Amino acid sequence: QVQLVESGGGLVQPGGSLRLSCAVSGSIFSTDVMGWYRQAPGKERELVAFIGFGGITKYADSVKGRFTISRDNAKKTVYLQMSSLKPEDTAVYYCNQRRGNRYDYWGQGTQVTVSS
16 A cells, blocks of 8 residues: 655744655555645645656745755655745645556655744
């Protein structure tokens, strides 16, 4: 059974940094699209960033220049380095793995709270 387990969330002050990790228990192919999403209270889940084959990345406009997504296929882990955090980045962050049209798995989420 495929499991994605996020870690690294927590409470951080505005301007601070956090690094989220997503460990994949099943297989991970270089062609898989690995993504980070977030959901704030009362809001829809939104894409934060994804990384595809060859390291192609895409970021939400709200995080460009502050967040960096990366992957280590050998370690079956995806990372989200978050810097210059703002209160509006507060949300539950979810990891996602997609392969084709039928392979779509989510982690349980990790809470990130940005507050002074």
